[in-house]
Amino acid sequence: MALLEIRHVSRRFGDLKAVDDVCLSIEAGEFFTLVGPSGCGKTTLLRLIAGFEEPDTGELLLDGQTLAGVLPEQRPVHTVFQSYALFPHMTVAENIAFPLQMAGRSPDEIRHRLQDALDLVHLADKARQLPHQLSGGQKQRVALARGLINKPRLLLLDEPLAALDAKLREQITAELIALQREVGITFIFVTHSQQEALAVSHRIAVMNAGHIEQVDAPEQVYGYPRNRFVADFIGTVNLLPVEVREAGNDRLRLLVAGVGEIVSMPAAARTGERGAFAVRPEQLDIIADGERPRLDNQFKGTVQDHLYLGDVTIYKIALPNGAVLEAMRANAAPGRARFLERGEPVQVGWRRQAGVYLRD
Amino acid sequence: MTESQPSNRPRDPAQTRRAPLTRWLVSLPPTLFLLTFFLAPALLMVGASLQQPGDFGGLVPALENGRLTLSLDTYRFFFSDWIYAEIFLRSFLVAAATTLLCLLLAYPLAWLIARSHRRHRDLLVLLVLLPFASNFLIRIYAWIILLGPFDLLYTPWAVITGMVYVHLPFMILPLYTNLEQHDPALLEAAQDLGAGAATRFWRITLPLSLPGIWSGSALVFIPVLGMFAIPELLGGTRDILIGNLIKEQFLDNRDWPLGSTLSLLLTVGVLLLAGLAARAARPWRGGTA
Numbered sequence: 106m107a108l109l110e111i112r113h114v115s116r117r118f119g120d121l122k123a124v125d126d127v128c129l130s131i132e133a134g135e136f137f138t139l140v141g142p143s144g145c146g147k148t149t150l151l152r153l154i155a156g157f158e159e160p161d162t163g164e165l166l167l168d169g170q171t172l173a174g175v176l177p178e179q180r181p182v183h184t185v186f187q188s189y190a191l192f193p194h195m196t197v198a199e200n201i202a203f204p205l206q207m208a209g210r211s212p213d214e215i216r217h218r219l220q221d222a223l224d225l226v227h228l229a230d231k232a233r234q235l236p237h238q239l240s241g242g243q244k245q246r247v248a249l250a251r252g253l254i255n256k257p258r259l260l261l262l263d264e265p266l267a268a269l270d271a272k273l274r275e276q277i278t279a280e281l282i283a284l285q286r287e288v289g290i291t292f293i294f295v296t297h298s299q300q301e302a303l304a305v306s307h308r309i310a311v312m313n314a315g316h317i318e319q320v321d322a323p324e325q326v327y328g329y330p331r332n333r334f335v336a337d338f339i340g341t342v343n344l345l346p347v348e349v350r351e352a353g354n355d356r357l358r359l360l361v362a363g364v365g366e367i368v369s370m371p372a373a374a375r376t377g378e379r380g381a382f383a384v385r386p387e388q389l390d391i392i393a394d395g396e397r398p399r400l401d402n403q404f405k406g407t408v409q410d411h412l413y414l415g416d417v418t419i420y421k422i423a424l425p426n427g428a429v430l431e432a433m434r435a436n437a438a439p440g441r442a443r444f445l446e447r448g449e450p451v452q453v454g455w456r457r458q459a460g461v462y463l464r465d
Numbered sequence: 466m467t468e469s470q471p472s473n474r475p476r477d478p479a480q481t482r483r484a485p486l487t488r489w490l491v492s493l494p495p496t497l498f499l500l501t502f503f504l505a506p507a508l509l510m511v512g513a514s515l516q517q518p519g520d521f522g523g524l525v526p527a528l529e530n531g532r533l534t535l536s537l538d539t540y541r542f543f544f545s546d547w548i549y550a551e552i553f554l555r556s557f558l559v560a561a562a563t564t565l566l567c568l569l570l571a572y573p574l575a576w577l578i579a580r581s582h583r584r585h586r587d588l589l590v591l592l593v594l595l596p597f598a599s600n601f602l603i604r605i606y607a608w609i610i611l612l613g614p615f616d617l618l619y620t621p622w623a624v625i626t627g628m629v630y631v632h633l634p635f636m637i638l639p640l641y642t643n644l645e646q647h648d649p650a651l652l653e654a655a656q657d658l659g660a661g662a663a664t665r666f667w668r669i670t671l672p673l674s675l676p677g678i679w680s681g682s683a684l685v686f687i688p689v690l691g692m693f694a695i696p697e698l699l700g701g702t703r704d705i706l707i708g709n710l711i712k713e714q715f716l717d718n719r720d721w722p723l724g725s726t727l728s729l730l731l732t733v734g735v736l737l738l739a740g741l742a743a744r745a746a747r748p749w750r751g752g753t754a
Binding site for chain 1: 658673
């Protein structure tokens with residue numbers, strides 16, 4: 106039995122369908138991520154789980170028990186808020202111990218578990234400080250410890266990294282993964298950052314306009330996006346409009362007008378229909394002009410632009426039909442920003458395993 | 466221009482760099498005002514309390530016929546008669562009762578205003594301030610008419626009713642200003658972590674509103690101590706307070722030295738209380754305790 110079962114849940118605010126007929130089931134011990142653009146309904150879904158909202162229709166079940174009419178303070182579900190919402194008049198220790206006091210634990214037990222929690226998030230030396238004396242990262246860890254200390258069945262994390270700078274975010278992301286593994290509590294993590302989602306999750310649900318577009322493991326969502334929205338939202342993708350020439354059992358042949366034919370892995374498609382072919386920049390190879398074809402798909406193009414990012418350089422390659430592909434190349438040799446110049450004729454290619462066909 | 470500071474420390478507005486001359490120019494008028502109209506009169510009062518009353522009011526000069534006329538007579542007089550201590554004590558009790566009643570009435574009201582829709586808040590605050598639009602004495606006379614039929618007129622209860630009525634807005638406004646700034650996320654967090662409605666109030670809302678409670682209390686307690694019009698109009702002969710006593714010395718008995726002494730002792734009493742309150746409030750105001 107799933108830990109949390111979300112059955113056809115909808116929630117509207119006036120005319121806005123914030124959450125629209127969502128079904129999900131989340132297993133115990135999972136690190137589950139809800140990702141989507143701002144306003145896609147992921148925060149509303151989180152508030153429905155926490156109990157700050159009740160669904161208009163549908164039902165939520167925790168451990169098989171309905172959550173209808175159960176107040177937030179009665180749910181074994183704790184939240185780490187985006188703003189952290191630390192109590193400013195309480196010390197770090199008092200903040201973290203708060204849920205234990207609410208649960209009526211004995212002073213002895215509170216003392217022990219507080220010490221464990223402080224050690225877990227490396228804040229033992231800050232126990233007597235007030236929140237305003239802490240850095241952003243430290244506040245974040247207090248909020249985490251406070252959410253975890255009473256061992257909720259579910260910990261909800263509402264964009265907990267959004268307020269941190271990039272370097273710290275990376276570090277805390279790693280800590281978060283280790284922490285979840287250590288405590289074994291089910292995490293539901295909400296973010297609009299696809300990178301965070303890919304880095305931390307066992308499974309990702311991509312949300313858009315109140316409904317769920319795809320639920321899968323990170324590499325599945327990234328490698329086999331189900332539709333254009335997912336392909337475009339998760340990572341960078343090149344989308345080429347195509348027409349299906351042959352939908353065989355062992356391969357798919359797709360025609361790109363003005364460029365040529367793509368050979369791809371078999372997929373659900375009907376001969377003659379139109380769709381899009383999605384392929385990631387790092388899956389593209391750039392080959393010197395005139396070299397013999399060695400990839401399944403290889404087309405002529407011209408370097409239109411390049412963008413140096415340090416570890417990699419992004420090249421924009423214009424195809425004969427005017428479409429532009431982004432190709433990423435690792436900068437193996439130091440001290441060089443690029444290996445190709447604007448206007449240089451090249452070939453761009455990829456293996457048939459790379460990229461997916463998306464039906465319209 | 467401001468100096469760059471570590472990003473994790475909130476910037477203290479007092480630490481922005483400004484030319485010293487600007488700082489002087491800005492702070493000069495209020496400083497002069499306070500020196501002229503607050504410190505100077507206070508010092509004059511200290512002097513007056515040591516002087517002798519003139520035969521027809523006013524003061525005997527400190528140096529008369531080459532003889533120093535200063536003495537501690539008024540202080541000796543004050544401490545020689547219990548009646549003064551009793552009036553002082555009664556005044557502090559009335560002030561405390563008024564403050565407490567104002568707090569109990571104002572808190573729910575301030576909370577409701579702070580929780581009402583943003584569009585309505587300004588209107589509600591305006592309604593709280595509306596009584597100020599009519600004259601203070603007229604409003605007190607109205608209470609004479611209101612309290613008359615209930616046999617309450619000229620009792621301590623009438624005095625406290627009038628005091629609470631007049632000072633209520635001074636409690637509501639600081640409380641409202643405080644409660645309005647509370648981050649609703651804190652209450653959600655407390656609820657999320659298992660706190661019921663009553664616990665949320667006692668553990669989150671009330672402690673966070675203590676600064677508002679302290680400033681509202683000061684704004685009610687201190688003026689009530691010096692108020693003489695309300696006890697005079699609504700109270701009986703036995704309900705006089707320090708304010709009446711002081712007024713009597715200056716206007717009726719023409720004993721300026723005793724009036725000055727009473728004023729000074731009142732000021733000292735208030736400062737002592739304020740000091741104690743500040744000490745009691747410190748742990749709540751984000752100190753290191």
